[in-house]
Amino acid sequence: MNSATTTESVAEYMRAVGQRARRAARVIGRAESGVKDTALLAIAATLESQATALRTENQRDLQAGRAAGLNDALLDRLQLTPARIIAMAQGLREIAALPDPVGEIEALSYRPSGIQVGRMRVPLGVIGIIYESRPNVTADAAGLCLKAGNATILRGGSEAIHSNRAIAACIRSGLSHAGLPADVVQLVATTDRTAVGELIRMDEYVDVVVPRGGKGLIERIARESRVPVIKHLDGVCHVYIDDQANLDKATAIAINAKTHRYGVCNAMETLLVAAAVAEDILPQLAECYNERGVELRGCERTRDLIVARAASEDDWRAEYLAPVLAIRIVDDMAQAIEHIETYGSHHTDVIVTENYTRARQFLREVDSSSVMVNASSRFADGFEYGLGAEIGISTDKLHARGPVGLEGLTTRKYIVLGDGQVRV
C-alpha cells in the first residue's frame, strides 16, 4: 500500500483495514484457548527460524536511521539483536502460558425473580496500537491482544517499517498455521502520517487505542481520538519517609526507587522526608546519591542539612527520567499527602513507616494507580504484580488503572440464565 499517497486513498485504505479487523475480531473472539496458544507458539517459532531474515530487514531500518541522523539511543532501541529476537519469542511463549481470561464467569447468583445473573469476561474487539521505534512492540502487543481475543491494528514508527513488516509477516504466518485469519493482526502498511488520524477516528471499527511513546504523542492522540484511549502519561512518583520509618528500610527503598533505573516511569522523582528524621537519614542518603552521580535539588530545610541546588516549583512537578532528585522536608504525613496530591501525577507513591495507622491512612488517602507501604516504587510493573506481560501502565482512572495486562484488554458483559422468567 505504498501507493497510498493521497489523504483520500489513505482514508480508504484505513477503512478497509478496519473492516477486515472487525471481521477478524469476531473469529478470534470466539477462538478456543488452545487455538490461540497454538498461534502464539507458532509465531514464536517463526520469529526464531526467521531470525536472519529479520536482522536483514532490520539492517535496512538501521542504515536509513543512520543516514537520517538518528542518535545512538534511538538506533539502539531500533536494533534487533539475536538476543532481542529470542526475547520476543520467549515473551510470546510466556503469554501462551498465561490463563485465558476470555469466557471467565466470576460469580453467578440467583435473584429474587429466579433468574441467575453473572458477568462473563469478553474481548474488547479491535485494538489499535500506536508506537514508536522499538520493533519488539510489534510482537509483544500483538501477542497480548491475541491472547485476550482481540484483533489488532498496529501502527509502528516509520523508522522501523522494514523490521515491523518482517515481524508482522511472522505473526501472520503463525496465525495461519493455527487456522486463524491472518487479519487478526494487521500492520498499517503505509507510513503516511494521516493514517494515525484515520485510525483514531474510526470508532465503528476500533474499540480502543493504546498509544505507546512520548507524552506529546499520547496527549495529541487523547485529544483528537474519537475512540477510547488507554493512556500512559507521566510518572512523578514519591517516596515519603515517615518519622516512624525503619531507617534501614527507608534508605534501601529511597536508593532503589531512584537509582535502579533512571528512564522509567516508576522511578522516584521526589523524596519527601519527615522533619523529625531528616537529620538522621538525609546526610547518609545524600552520600549514596552523590556516589551514584545523582544531582540533588532541595527545599530550604533540606539545604540546611545537605548540599543541594535550590528546588523550584517546577522541580516538584518534574518527571526527570534522569539522575536528578528533588527532596523536600515535610512536617508530617498530612503535609506529605498534600504534596503528593498537589504535585504528583497519581502514578505510584510510597510511604516508609512502621506505624500501622499511618500505613492504613496513606493507602486509603493517596489517589494514585499504585500506593505502597515499605516497598520500592520500581515494583509498579505487570510482571512484578503477577499480571504477566503488560501493554502499558495506565494513568487513567476509568477501565484500567496501573499496569494493564490481559484483564485490561478485555471487558465484562452481563449474562442472565432463566427458565422462562418475565418481568412483572
Next chain:
Amino acid sequence: MNSATTTESVAEYMRAVGQRARRAARVIGRAESGVKDTALLAIAATLESQATALRTENQRDLQAGRAAGLNDALLDRLQLTPARIIAMAQGLREIAALPDPVGEIEALSYRPSGIQVGRMRVPLGVIGIIYESRPNVTADAAGLCLKAGNATILRGGSEAIHSNRAIAACIRSGLSHAGLPADVVQLVATTDRTAVGELIRMDEYVDVVVPRGGKGLIERIARESRVPVIKHLDGVCHVYIDDQANLDKATAIAINAKTHRYGVCNAMETLLVAAAVAEDILPQLAECYNERGVELRGCERTRDLIVARAASEDDWRAEYLAPVLAIRIVDDMAQAIEHIETYGSHHTDVIVTENYTRARQFLREVDSSSVMVNASSRFADGFEYGLGAEIGISTDKLHARGPVGLEGLTTRKYIVLGDGQVRV
C-alpha cells in the same frame, strides 16, 4: 449566579465550581461509610419535611413549562407529586442500605519478591451529571455518587431549574447535617447553555461525565467531551426464538419483552424466529400483539404467515420505543446471531431455547452488554441484577458495560504491602 450572562463569566463560574468539587472530592473520598449514610438519611428526611416547599417550586417550573408550550408527556416528567417525593427519599434510604464499595480489597496475594499486591476500590473523584427534565434525577444521581465517595456537579434542564434548586438545597442541608462539605453536591446555578461545554472540557476538575437524556444530547457530549463519558445510546434489543425453544416460555418472553413497557431501552424491538417453529408460534403471537395494539412489520416469510407491514432495512435498525415490532424469520441460530451483530446495538439480546449447546454458544458469541437465555430482556436493569440503584445502562465497552451502579462509579487502585523490599 444568574448574573453570569457572558460566556467568559460562565467559564469562570464553572471553573470555580470545578475547583470546589475537586476539594470536596478529597473529603468525601475519605469519609467513613457511617458518615455518608447519615448524610443520605438526612437528605431523605429533609426532602420529605420540605415536600410542600418542593411542590411550590415545582409549580413555578410547571407554569413556565405550560406557558412555553411543553407537551403533556414532558410536563408529566417534570412534575413532583407527593408520591414522587416519597419515592426520592425512599431511593436514598435504599442507597444508604447498600454496602459501601469504597476501600474494598478483593484479594491480596504474595508475589515471589515478598511484596503483597492487591487492588482497592476507590472513588472516581468528581462526576458531572447532565440530564433533562426529570427533577428526581437530582436526588438519585447525587445519592449514588455520594455513596460511592464522589463529588458531583449536577447540570439539570432549564425547564426544571426551580425544582432542582429546591432539591439541591435539601441535599446540601443533609450533607451539612452529617458534617460533610455542602460542595460534595453542586447544582450548576446558571441555565446558560455554554455551561455544559465548560463542564465537559474541565478535565482537570471532572473525572467522568454521565449524560442522561436523548441520543442526540449524548452523542454530542461524547463527541465534544475531553472528559471520559459513560454513555447510554440505543437499545435495539432482540429475542431469538430457537427451533428447540419451549413455545410457552417463548410466548411469555416475547410478549413481556415487547409489551411490559414500550418507551424503555430494554424492550424488544426485533423478534427473530427460527423457520422450523415460525408456523407454530407466529400466528398466536401475532394475535396477542394485535390485542395489545402492537403494529407488526415483517420480512417476506413472516408476511406469508401473519398480517404485517413489510419491514424495510431501517426497521432492523430501529429503536421504536413504541408499540411497533419488527419480525424476521431466520434459518437457524447462526443467522440470528449474524442479524444481531449486524443490526443490533449490543444492548440486550435473548435466546429462547432448551438446547444446552446453543444456549452456551449464544451466551459466548453475542457481543452485547447483557446476553440472556430464557428470560425477558426487561430484566436488564440495576435493581433486577441486584446492583441497587443504577445511574444508567452503559452501551460502552470500556470501564462499565450494562447497568451502572455503585461499582461503575468507582475504580480500583493497586496497593502494595512490603517489608522493605527493593527491586533487584
